[in-house]
Every structure is written in C-alpha cells, then in structure tokens.
Amino acid sequence: MTLHIEPIIGRYAHIEIEGVAHRLYWEEAGQGIPLVCLHTAGSDGRQYRALLNDPRITSQFRVLVFDMPRHGKSSPPAGTVDTDYQLTSDAYVAQILAFCDAMELDSPVVMGCSIGGRIVLHLAQRHPERFRALIGLQSSAHVAPYYDTQWLDRPDVHGGRICGAIAYGLMAPQSPMADRDETRWHYMQGGPGVFRGDMHFYKVDGDMRDQLATIDTAKCPIYLLTGEYDYSCTPEDSRALADAIGVDLTVMPEMGHFPMSENPQAFLHHLYPVLDRIRSA
Amino acid sequence: MFDRLTETCGKGSAIAALAPDLHWDLMLQTGDNEYAIRIENGAVIAANAGPHVMPSWQTRLAAPTEEWAAFLEPVPGPGHHDIIALLRRGAMRFEGDLHPLMANLYYTKRMLASLRPEVAT
Numbered sequence: 001m002t003l004h005i006e007p008i009i010g011r012y013a014h015i016e017i018e019g020v021a022h023r024l025y026w027e028e029a030g031q032g033i034p035l036v037c038l039h040t041a042g043s044d045g046r047q048y049r050a051l052l053n054d055p056r057i058t059s060q061f062r063v064l065v066f067d068m069p070r071h072g073k074s075s076p077p078a079g080t081v082d083t084d085y086q087l088t089s090d091a092y093v094a095q096i097l098a099f100c101d102a103m104e105l106d107s108p109v110v111m112g113c114s115i116g117g118r119i120v121l122h123l124a125q126r127h128p129e130r131f132r133a134l135i136g137l138q139s140s141a142h143v144a145p146y147y148d149t150q151w152l153d154r155p156d157v158h159g160g161r162i163c164g165a166i167a168y169g170l171m172a173p174q175s176p177m178a179d180r181d182e183t184r185w186h187y188m189q190g191g192p193g194v195f196r197g198d199m200h201f202y203k204v205d206g207d208m209r210d211q212l213a214t215i216d217t218a219k220c221p222i223y224l225l226t227g228e229y230d231y232s233c234t235p236e237d238s239r240a241l242a243d244a245i246g247v248d249l250t251v252m253p254e255m256g257h258f259p260m261s262e263n264p265q266a267f268l269h270h271l272y273p274v275l276d277r278i279r280s281a
Numbered sequence: 282m283f284d285r286l287t288e289t290c291g292k293g294s295a296i297a298a299l300a301p302d303l304h305w306d307l308m309l310q311t312g313d314n315e316y317a318i319r320i321e322n323g324a325v326i327a328a329n330a331g332p333h334v335m336p337s338w339q340t341r342l343a344a345p346t347e348e349w350a351a352f353l354e355p356v357p358g359p360g361h362h363d364i365i366a367l368l369r370r371g372a373m374r375f376e377g378d379l380h381p382l383m384a385n386l387y388y389t390k391r392m393l394a395s396l397r398p399e400v401a402t
Contacts, residue, residue: 147369156384157380157383158384161386162383162384162386165386166365166386168363169362169390172362174356228359229362230359231363231369
C-alpha cells in the first residue's frame, strides 16, 4: 500500500508586520505565477487544501496560503494573547504586503474570500501596481450587521460551537457533507474572540461603499465569484460591487460562503477559466 | 407542521445527543398557529400545536407559514436554507431569551432540518 503524502509544504517564517515580530505559518505548493490565497474570518489556510493539491493549478502557479496572525498555526505576537482584537483594513493590508515582501513575490495574484474578498478591494485601491490580478470570492463593498456578533465571544456560550454553527448555515445544502464538516471544524478551532474581531473589519472598518470610484481596474484586473447560497455576501451584494467597478461576476450555483472549502471540486471548475485569463494576459 | 419532532429528535436520537444537557421551552410560531416544543436532555418530548391557554416559553422563533414551508423543503433554496438566512431577510424573528438558541445553535439548526424529508434522522 502506497502512503498518500500531499505535495503541500507548511513552514513558519519570522516576519515583521507594522513593526511587530510575528511567527507566521504558511503553506505552499507549485511553481510559477505567485498566487496568494486569503482565508475567511475566524478560519485558517486549510480552506485552500484542494487548490494546493490541484496539479492543474500548481503546474502553473506557486500557491501560497498564510494563516493570519491569531488564526490557525499563526499565534498572536508575543504579549498580545489577552489584548482585545479588532481587525482593521490597515492592519490587514499590512499583513498581506509584509507576507508578499518577505516571500519576495514578483507581481503576485491575490485571491481572498469574504473578508479576503473585501481586502482585495483595498489592495486594488491602495496598491494596484503591486499585483498582477485580484480575485474576490464572496466579495462586496459592505455587509450590514444582521446578527449580534457579541454572541461569538462571551463566557456563557462555547465560542467554538457557535462559530461552527454560524459557518454551517452559510454553506449550500448541496455541498458534500465531509467538506462542510471540515469547514465548520476550522471555525470550531478558532481562538476566543478572533471571529468576532475579524467581523469588525468585515462589518465596520472595511466598508468600501464610498471608495469604489477610486478603484481603477485598468491598473489591476479584478475577478469576482460568489456562491448563490451565501446570505452574508449575497449575489446581489456582489452584483452591486461588480456593476460599480465595471467587472464581470460569476455566480456559482449550489455554492455558499466558502467555495474553496465547502465544495472544492465544483469551485475549481469555476476558478480555472479565471486563472487561464490571468495567465494569458 | 412540527409534530414529528418528537420522532426525529426524540430520546436516544442522534440530534438529542448533540445537546445532552439542554432543557428548553421553545415556541415555534407559524402565522397564527404556535407549536410548543418541550426539550429535555436534548430530546424533544412534546410538540404541541396551539391554541395554548397560557403559553409559557423561553425562546420563540416566528415566521410566516410559507417561510417555514420553504425552509422545510427537501432542498431549500438560497435564503431559505438556514434560520439566520431568514433572520437576515427579515422573514423570521428571534424572540425572548436567546441564550438557549445561540448556545445550541447547531443543535437547533439540525433539529429543525430533521423535518426535511431527505435529511430526516
């Protein structure tokens, strides 16, 4: 019997972000155009396991996925475990630029989902010259609060259980159960207050509605893909964004908020044409 | 509409095992009717349709009958597949003490989904 070992390599890098030393965990596979993938709020890089394992992509792209500080295997920087955590757009942009600089990536593609789909808009606005292309999954300019995120972090509610339950509902009922379970397990493992802290960026600080006119997609192309079952970032939300910045939107049927993780094989077939266009541009 | 919860989520069921310490009086409102759901040790031991003379409940989930029907389809459509999706659309109200609901949110979702034909357990 042959042991199945995945081609993914996971390592730690010591990277300074906004003047603070971080020990950041990242995984990568493949060679070619750098493709940096950003996980969703309260989760980690395991969401991109299928992408990292897909030879059609890794034969053309060097796929890199880092766990944001406080997420996955990237612990909070020294002395900040008990610090109240609220993600801001400035901090998030700084993380991405620091990672790309540390890895010496030349004109990478950045693909992000949810909060990652939002931050690519900030990257497009602030640093379009640094990126070959940007891909927004479940991307919108803003999401109005629709439940009280205080429930995600309080002493009388198990944080892992409620975060997993929130993630569970955001997935499409057609997605394979094993992948839905994997996806909510990532949420169940999140640190206390991390998902809620990420929501500060998603629902408050990262609002891009008034700044969309400052995005020039001629400087850096943007591709948008959204699952039809997502009620956090609905297809209508993404459609409004796509219309505002003048790009196409792919609506993925029978897909929810976590396309790369809840139904990876179906998602890859939506992603291939986008990557082909980026590669041939 | 919810009578079968005592079968799908009764004592010894897989769903009851998700919340073995839960004791909860949950009211499910559908239009003009109300179903009093009594949960002990995670098991639904009663699902009584109204009218109720002196209803007492900790938490109430209220939605129009057609919204509940769409939610309980074998494969519900986008926006109908999850109670938080209904909440976001303004199609459902969460009322009363929300702690039992939020502390047992996955359990609650699985309990309600157990009435869908394809996923009944």
